[in-house]
Amino acid sequence: MRLLAALSLPLLLAACGLQPMYGGGGSGAVARGLGAVDVPAIEGRAGWLVRDALRQELGQGADGVGSGAAYRLDVLLDEQLQGLGVLTNETVGRERYILRARYQLIELGTGTILLDATAGSDAGIDVVSSEYATIAAEQTAQENLARELADQIANRLALTLRDR
Template sequence: MIRRGALLGLLPLAALLGSCGLKPMYAGGSDGVVARGLSGIEVPVIQGRAGWLMRNALQDRLGASGADTGAPRYRLDVRLDDQLEGLGVLGDDTIGRERRTLRARYQLVDLANGEILLDATAGSDAGIDVVSSEYATIAAEQTALENLSLEVADRIVTQLALTLREKP
């Protein structure tokens, strides 16, 4: 009997939840507005190793819907700023810690009329321990760049999806 009463008490809350204005981002699956918009974005070549990693990460995420829209409708221009700086100085004047920062400035351009639909930045950073093995330190720096590229690409695609969802 208590369960039935609890369920009846939750019924008005369920009705309110339906009217709260929440809309699924990817409603309609691969045929939805956002998925079709994301798959219609081309990403030109971005210079450097960080650019190669970023472009691959973006293409993986933008084409994840599997929808083939033919000719691209949008272009995503990305400029990267990759910084590696020493932070912790040890007693023998060597660097004990580094910070790698990857920042992206990007613009979503409508190819039909050249209008810039989105002009934004995204970035992230990672700490790296500098160890006695130079090989290990270089490997950690490269791994940090790979992980940062994935994280920044996720942030970019999330913002693109929000922008395309609001576009009529």
Template sequence: MKPLMISLAALALSGCGLQPMYAGGGNGAVAQGLAAVEVPPIEGRAGWLVRNALNDRLGAAGEAGTRYRLDVRLDENLEGLGVVGDDAVSRERLILRARYQLVDAATDDILLDASDAVDAGIDVVSSEYAVIAAEQTAQERLANTLADRMIARVALALRKRAE
């Protein structure tokens, strides 16, 4: 009974047009395209974190030669949310927004123009050191999450271009 179910599921999936994003592994069009993306420096500490996270996910960046450029502008905002009786903030929200464009380096054509935002809540405690550490940790987490989202959208744009 189990082999029959697997066969039916495989048949149903093949009919829906579902295709793997990274077909061909490291030699596939998407993987090769991602390896050819250069990320110029991004301003600020958050920019440094996002750029490093992007370069980590791009893998062999620089090895395949630059074919694309990913221009990124960041906006970071820290706002107080919870206010207790003495007007002290008890909770903060860190928001990291990115506006980015994937540009063909040879023609300056914009292949992708998108924006994304992520946020995290931070408890404000009596220790200033603990609050600063929590803010930095949140910033690092948000940079990684933002990089994941950006790479997914860039991969989709490169896949669409390859088709």
């Protein structure tokens, strides 16, 4: 009975339309497509962090794609630091760091916009009496949010390129 169940499981999965995203590994169509995405410089420290994280998510080296690019990813960031939790002495006790991105995937050969979407995330930061600790927490939040944004964008790019 167990053998029958184990043998029928792949057939059931195939019937539901489930397909591997990265079929073929690093030489598959999605992986090759992600590797052919050029990510131009993004303004600011957060932009540098997002671009670096995107290159890692897309499987590119430190030099990026270079001349083999088939696509360009234009990213525009919006970052905000909001003070929350005003204490009785009129100081802020908590902050909210928000990082949002609007991005477009453009096919270089035709100039066609294949994807126009947004991604975003936010983090809460405790404001403590040490200014150094608060600044360090803000920078850590920025780094974590940049990785989160890059992950969201890379997943959406992979879905878009898989459907092509």
